[in-house]
Amino acid sequence: MKKIYFLFYFLVTFSLFSQQQEDAWLFLRDKPDSTSYITSPRLMLSQRAIDRRNNLQIIIDGTDVPMHQPYVDNIKAVSGITILGKSKWLNAVHIQATKTIIDDSFSNLPFIKRVEFANKTFNNLAQKSSKKLVLNHQNKFNNHQTEFNYGSTNDQIKMLKGDYLHAQGLTGKGQIIAVIDAGFPNVKTLEAFKRLRDNNQILGGYDFVERSANFYSGNNHGTNVLSTIGGYLENQFVGTAPDAFFYLFRTENAPVEVPLEETLWVEAAERADSLGVDVINTSLGYTTFDNPDYNYSYADMNGKTTFISRGAEIAANKGILVVNSAGNEGNKTWKYITAPGDAPSVITVGAVDINKNIASFSSFGPTSDNRVKPEILAKGASVAVINHANGAIVSSNGTSFSSPIMAGLIACLNGNEGFLLKFSTDNKSKRQKNFNNYLKEAVYRSADRYANPTDQYGYGIPDFEVALNNYIGSTASLEEEYLQTIKILPNPIITIFNIDGVQGEIKEYKIQIFDILGKKVFQQNNVISNEIDISYLEKGVYFVKVSKENKNKTIKVIKN
Structure with a gap:
């Protein structure tokens, strides 16, 4: 009788287990339309996003491309599954279904790269841990x-x-x-x-x-x-x-x-x-x-x-x-x-x-x-x-x-x-x-x-x-090695500063001054004097850019 009870308990437990809804991510193998999107980035990114990538020298690549909709449609057509979300970056669809449906429906589809269950014990590469978590x-x-x-x-x-x-x-x-x-x-x-x-x-x-x-x-x-x-x-x-x-x-x-x-x-x-x-x-x-x-x-x-x-x-x-x-x-x-x-x-x-x-x-x-x-x-x-x-x-x-x-x-x-x-x-x-x-x-x-x-x-x-x-200091002086002798004296500045360490004639140089937000507040091509008067500028932090030919040095100064 005990064996019968045990068998009954096992069958009921197995039945409940097989009907439990599980969360899983389906990682897709590719994005067949990648080339057309990457060559036309405005199809997927705003101009501001594109500008940010360009400014930071970050390439636009396949992770930016939308997921291949026919793949998503094929997943959606499977009976018994619910699509909860998706990520183009990870090329993954978040679904919910029984483990049986997930295993039977997606294990052999050619466009599915792998399946990751939220329950890591179902994953082949699951990491075992003896830590017990307690958190409300x-x-x-x-x-x-x-x-x-x-x-x-x-x-x-x-x-x-x-x-x-x-x-x-x-x-x-x-x-x-x-x-x-x-x-x-x-x-x-x-x-x-x-x-x-x-x-x-x-x-x-x-x-x-x-x-x-x-x-x-x-x-x-x-x-x-x-x-x-x-x-x-x-x-x-x-x-x-x-x-x-x-x-x-x-x-x-x-x-x-x-x-x-x-x-x-x-x-x-x-x-x-x-x-x-x-x-x-x-x-x-x-x-x-x-x-x-x-x-x-x-x-x-x-x-x-x-x-x-x-x-x-x-x-x-x-x-x-x-x-x-x-x-x-x-x-x-x-x-x-x-x-x-x-x-x-x-x-x-x-x-x-x-x-x-x-x-x-x-x-x-x-x-x-x-x-x-x-x-x-x-x-x-x-x-x-x-x-x-x-x-x-x-x-x-x-x-x-x-x-x-x-x-x-x-x-x-x-x-x-x-x-x-x-x-x-x-x-x-x-x-x-x-x-x-x-x-x-x-x-x-x-x-x-x-x-x-x-x-x-x-x-x-x-x-x-x-x-x-x-x-x-780590970014502004991008060309400092070419004009290492150039200095701004005094610094901080009250009204006038001198460009010190000039090699050659001062008229060969160009001076630009920018405020902290990058707005140009002074420019002089073919500088006529080593002394520059900035008495009219408000107190604050400025950047003096000294250029000669294609070389330049940027120095932070403080106007008191």
Whole structure:
């Protein structure tokens, strides 16, 4: 009798197992129409996106090409499957069906390269892990809030010397930031976002969860995050990039934790790329799911296992500065950073308090392949944010806020790129290193623990005054080796400077002066004197470009 009961139990269990809906990604083998798209990039990318690629010397390739629709149609025609999403970058379709249907329908199709199940035990290359994950995903946005009586963002901006960037006119102007998050309720009505609305700084958005153009919905987490970058209340609250433009994308369905959210994030990043976005902020992270069979292990935090991290790496390689929160797992069982914060090219941000001490909740690195993560830190404890319900300034905790604080300043620093590109065109051989790599290196090197990174601090807290100087120093003097003797004296300058170290006659030289935003404020061909009067210029940072024939040198100067 016991054998009969056991057999019955086995048959019922097997039957239930075979009917369970599984998530899987179908990776397609090719894109037959690639050539026609690559030769006509406006079919798939905006002009701004194309310009960004050209400026950063990033080629347009097959990953930019849309998926081959006949392949997608063939998948859609299979009975019993549901298409949940897809990624052109990874050439993958996210489906849901029983394992039996997936195995029987797609194992032998010639255009299917491979199938990856969210349940890694079904995959031939699944990595085994003995780590047990304990995490309640429903607490991921449960940040403690209290009334913020004095109403100031001073601490979170000045800790990073963000005020120095703003004083130089670098306030995010001309930059486009995509905020990928869980929702943006009341952004279209709250006073703190009126400046964005009045100046048409919200360019659009999309709700990928509901497949809806109404992106002012969902969880309030995205509203809080956006406020730290673009919020503004006169004399009370200023985001880190108040003059930036924004796209708002909802990909996170807060009440649940499912693999589809990874796919939706990649879809949003692809949309951001096609629109020419400069910076992406994501205050999201993935390790465990409602179905524990889909959980990741720490070994998977290697930057190349999770679907979202693979997508984030491609986004960065397309020229987008991707900034991501490290996660709030530092004092939990998981402890470590979350995906996509493990991706090599993502700027991963941890949290400190007002005294620059690490916040206990800030996730630890390194990645499982032993890379420094998080790289940098910003204020994440008692951060000033805008309450989505009543527009009040409140205090909140989480790397969810250290990340956008940092993303805004990254965008401000990146606003200096327009100036740098003026000089890069003179010697294209010097442009083989993506300017974004210069920028990230400049920020990391400015951090207070750069020489001795640790698992939770990473490189530490950056100083954006130092970072700006590092960035300019590493990129502006692209031809310095040809005119090494040229100097500007004195520097800083009050009214007049001298061009020192000239070889030959001064009239053989050409002088141009640019402000911090790259606007030309002075030019003199065939210079008549070593002395240049700039008494009429306002105080600030300028760049003197000294040229002779096809050679030039650029020197940063300060006008007092």
